[in-house]
Amino acid sequence: MISINDKYPLVSIVIPTMNRKVDVVECLDSIQNLDYPKNKIELLIWDNGSIDGTPEAVKSKDKEMIHKGFSKVEIVRSQENLGPYVPYNQVQSKLSRKSQYILGLDDDVVLDKACLAKLVEVTRVAHSVGVVGGSIRYFDFPDKTILSGGRINWWLGRFVDLKTDKLTKCDYVIGCCWLIDRSIFNTVGGFDEDYFTMQWEMDFCSRVQKIGFNIYYQPEAIIKHKVPLGGKRSGLYYQFRNKLLLIKKNATFLQKLTSLTLYAFFWLPKIILQSLVTNKGVNSKEVRIILKAVFHGIIGKTGRQEV
Numbered sequence: 001m002i003s004i005n006d007k008y009p010l011v012s013i014v015i016p017t018m019n020r021k022v023d024v025v026e027c028l029d030s031i032q033n034l035d036y037p038k039n040k041i042e043l044l045i046w047d048n049g050s051i052d053g054t055p056e057a058v059k060s061k062d063k064e065m066i067h068k069g070f071s072k073v074e075i076v077r078s079q080e081n082l083g084p085y086v087p088y089n090q091v092q093s094k095l096s097r098k099s100q101y102i103l104g105l106d107d108d109v110v111l112d113k114a115c116l117a118k119l120v121e122v123t124r125v126a127h128s129v130g131v132v133g134g135s136i137r138y139f140d141f142p143d144k145t146i147l148s149g150g151r152i153n154w155w156l157g158r159f160v161d162l163k164t165d166k167l168t169k170c171d172y173v174i175g176c177c178w179l180i181d182r183s184i185f186n187t188v189g190g191f192d193e194d195y196f197t198m199q200w201e202m203d204f205c206s207r208v209q210k211i212g213f214n215i216y217y218q219p220e221a222i223i224k225h226k227v228p229l230g231g232k233r234s235g236l237y238y239q240f241r242n243k244l245l246l247i248k249k250n251a252t253f254l255q256k257l258t259s260l261t262l263y264a265f266f267w268l269p270k271i272i273l274q275s276l277v278t279n280k281g282v283n284s285k286e287v288r289i290i291l292k293a294v295f296h297g298i299i300g301k302t303g304r305q306e307v
Helices: 021-032 054-067 086-090 115-125 182-187 200-210 236-250 253-278 284-299
Strands: 011-017 041-047 072-077 101-105 109-111 129-138 145-147 149-153 158-161 168-170 177-181 214-225
Touching (some): 011 021, 021 109, 101 115, 101 182, 115 129, 115 177, 149 168, 149 214, 200 214, 236 253
Parallel strands (some): 041 072, 129 214
Antiparallel strands (some): 109 214, 149 158, 168 214
């Protein structure tokens, strides 16, 4: 028989945010509605220098959540924007020593009531679990899946999204909502800060697999994300630079040889052509950003960059 402590381990929820007052409050409301013991959840919100009243809005919720039985609710204010994932490395000393898992959230997600329980359940029924992700749906179109988990073909440098309604082992899941074994997080040294944003989930999942642990996608854990239908073309610099960093850091020598060759002679010309077609040939700035990203990826330029 599983004891209540085994069934409901202490989970540290971490939410980096910046100037998303309305969204982060709605995210907190969905956390309050989770079907999970409140005393088994601690919450840390990292504010990346918001100027829209986000810290004050979060502060107004903490007494309410503590009154409802949450183990801990804390906001940490940063004077600089460290991005959506570096804060996780910074807050480890602030989390309870007893917490077994980190639930990482974007500030603009809304969780289904059963989400956390479904993610935690995987750690009890699957083998050598390092990371578990859920089904990411459009907030405005909750019947449509944005992303789930995926597989990486290092030889081709391609990412292939999963299309399944069953619990599945995969190569990566999406970091807007994922459950991470905290001891494994610390064993692999946390998140690689070279990326700043984008592709860091794939890097982390790859390092977790290299030490013998598995990545799982749980489609029954549902998360609604406030992104436009069809996605958006923001973050192009990090998208293209970080893909090269990801391959250089994680692929074998022969895999790099094939995938980077394909990138240079096939993918890059295709990307530039698509940009010219999408923008009717008038947005030369976008092409310059893509070329700058690729150049920085080749020479190993890392971290936050002005684009």
